[in-house]
Amino acid sequence: xxxxxxxxxxxxxxxxxxxxxxxxxxxxxxxxxxxxxxxxxxxxxxxxxxxxxxxxxxxxxxxxxxxxxxxxxxxxxxxxxxxxxxxxxxxxxxxxxxxxxxxxxxxxxxxxxxxxxxxxxxxxxxxxxxxxxxxxxxxxxxxxxxxx
Amino acid sequence: xxxxxxxxxxxxxxxxxxxxxxxxxxxxxxxxxxxxxxxxxxxxxxxxxxxxxxxxxxxxxxxxxxxxxxxxxxxxxxxxxxxxxxxxxxxxxxxxxxxxxxxxxxxxxxxxxxxxxxxxxxxxxxxxxxxxxxxxxxxxxxxxxxxxxxxxxxxxxxxxxxxxxxxxxxxxxx
Numbered sequence: 502x503x504x505x506x507x508x509x510x511x512x513x514x515x516x517x518x519x520x521x522x523x524x525x526x527x528x529x530x531x532x533x534x535x536x537x538x539x540x541x542x543x544x545x546x547x548x549x550x551x552x553x554x555x556x557x558x559x560x561x562x563x564x565x566x567x568x569x570x571x572x573x574x575x576x577x578x579x580x581x582x583x584x585x586x587x588x589x590x591x592x593x594x595x596x597x598x599x600x601x602x603x604x605x606x607x608x609x610x611x612x613x614x615x616x617x618x619x620x621x622x623x624x625x626x627x628x629x630x631x632x633x634x635x636x637x638x639x640x641x642x643x644x645x646x647x648x649x
Numbered sequence: 650x651x652x653x654x655x656x657x658x659x660x661x662x663x664x665x666x667x668x669x670x671x672x673x674x675x676x677x678x679x680x681x682x683x684x685x686x687x688x689x690x691x692x693x694x695x696x697x698x699x700x701x702x703x704x705x706x707x708x709x710x711x712x713x714x715x716x717x718x719x720x721x722x723x724x725x726x727x728x729x730x731x732x733x734x735x736x737x738x739x740x741x742x743x744x745x746x747x748x749x750x751x752x753x754x755x756x757x758x759x760x761x762x763x764x765x766x767x768x769x770x771x772x773x774x775x776x777x778x779x780x781x782x783x784x785x786x787x788x789x790x791x792x793x794x795x796x797x798x799x800x801x802x803x804x805x806x807x808x809x810x811x812x813x814x815x816x817x818x819x820x821x822x823x
Binding site (some may be wrong): 522523527528549551564566570585586588589592594614 | 668669672679698707709736737740744
């Protein structure tokens, strides 16, 4: 868990309520859980409709990327006071291992929380947290930042 | 022309229909030629990333570009090979307009011994006014099946889906 400059983090159950505002997260099957120390873990439940390669089988890389992006957004929601959604500017995803037919978990860390832009890192794993299946780093435009 | 591309001609949507997640997204092959692919994501409100604005989730754009890139690499190769995305960078230029389909285009512009390089964009009408641009590297596995090239036997009906799925779902051969 990282320290944002804006004081208390939004509780996980509030983030869970905000997930309803992200229809695609529901389509993929993303939920959030509270871990030790108040950290938040996102979960991508395994289901047939997220499979990319039925012969392995393996979860679609796009679904893993979308999961990491969502985990980053959800972590940022804990840092943003009004609960409106940050917009992704860019994201770089490294695919480290095949994601098998299991639930996938992710934690995100706000590396830098500026006034307009935040840098977030996220990592996803399945049965062994020491063997990540993918990692991502991205920049997000924060709500309220002047655009134009 | 690659054997996979012959298969594309025979059954365009075979490239995505064997990929459950692509079918769930409703992806459609618009066009394909050696090294280049165009896929479409039909508008669907289930894919919205922000219910307040109706804008498509960025992850949908990532997914269609990744899938598109796998097909582009497959059609750039003379032989059937396993393909696995190594990394993918996406830059979001503007939000997708609510209610509109999104087109993904990718181009495999370099095939190395182990790695293929792909760039691409997602857009509504004009590729020069993109929703997002992408750059990817894809790892290439060993060739499988009979030697390819012009005049080679076409793929068995079960072969192409493996290659297709490898284009977006296979993550390394760890």
